[in-house]
């Protein structure tokens with residue numbers, strides 16, 4: 001499968017983790033510069049999968065060196081494209097072998113594989129580190145819908161006083177506990193009913209899917225290292241149902257990341273989300289973080305209003321891409 005630049009695109013499962021180390025290190029630099037994110041935790045996880053020869057995807061190989069990769073994971077009949085990245089500045093780089101072109105070649109191979117796999121009904125992708133527009137044309141051409149997403153950042157200077165917690169008597173707020181997964185999954189599937197984010201991530205559409213999303217974030221470091229002291233729930237005192245939740249992870253020594261904030265539809269516009277964000281911010285600050293980031297879909301205007309009012313501003317944007325197979329009959 002040689003390309004015109006004599007770069008070969010080969011099955012990722014043939015390559016041990018050590019061969020991808022330079023690519024992952026080079027990618028880590030970009031995550032650090034662009035998102036203030038320490039990519040090493042994610043890279044370590046990837047390297048375990050690579051060494052087990054379990055990661056479906058492709059490697060771009062030039063002169064026996066891996067210079068790029070793309071991978072996906074399968075969740076039942078869905079494939080999630082986890083990342084696509086190629087190193088800049090190969091020794092003999094020419095305009096025809098730019099990192100962007102190599103990434104496109106890798107993505108083309110993976111899309112061809114997935115679109116021709118009859119058991120794959122849905123493909124989702126959020127290439128967080130790549131600026132919006134980078135690979136949009138390729139995804140659109142393959143029949144994907146594109147949703148622009150924003151990476152927003154709040155600086156934590158000056159947030160020294162504990163936030164004011166003023167709740168109706170029937171509600172209580174407390175930090176996250178291990179047993180909170182199931183009630184939070186119920187809350188997420190209620191909160192995201194008919195929401196733009198459930199078009200992008202179909203896990204939000206069911207309790208089972210929300211449970212998978214939460215397990216990935218809380219137990220498997222799928223989005224930084226989960227922080228139980230930062231994460232909080234608001235619970236109804238008598239029914240014990242969850243009314244609101246904020247989840248936070250550490251993505252580097254200086255940065256915290258809000259991986260989830262949602263409020264039950266019956267309790268909206270009472271300041272609960274604002275309160276949860278201030279509590280999380282205060283806890284991150286106590287841990288020594290100097291900034292917090294989060295991602296939000298551009299179509300989610302209410303959440304963007306909330307974040308801007310809290311002092312977040314957009315520092316980067318990226319695309320979510322979704323493809324759904326149309327079954328006839």
Ligand SMILES: CC(C)(COP(=O)(O)OP(=O)(O)OC[C@H]1O[C@@H](n2cnc3c(N)ncnc32)[C@H](O)[C@@H]1OP(=O)(O)O)[C@@H](O)C(=O)NCCC(=O)NCCS
Pocket residue numbers: 191192195261262263264267268269270271272273274275295296297300302303305306307309
């Ligand atoms: C976004 C969400 C968390 C807001 O929760 P909330 O508790 O209703 O928000 P708050 O009452 O704290 O609102 C704080 C501010 O956010 C903005 N805001 C929140 N909801 C809004 C709405 N429906 N319309 C316009 N502005 C809104 C306002 O600026 C509001 O301040 P104000 O009430 O003084 O005008 C909630 O609507 C929700 O759970 N949505 C579904 C899940 C979601 O989108 N999560 C964010 C994913 S990135």
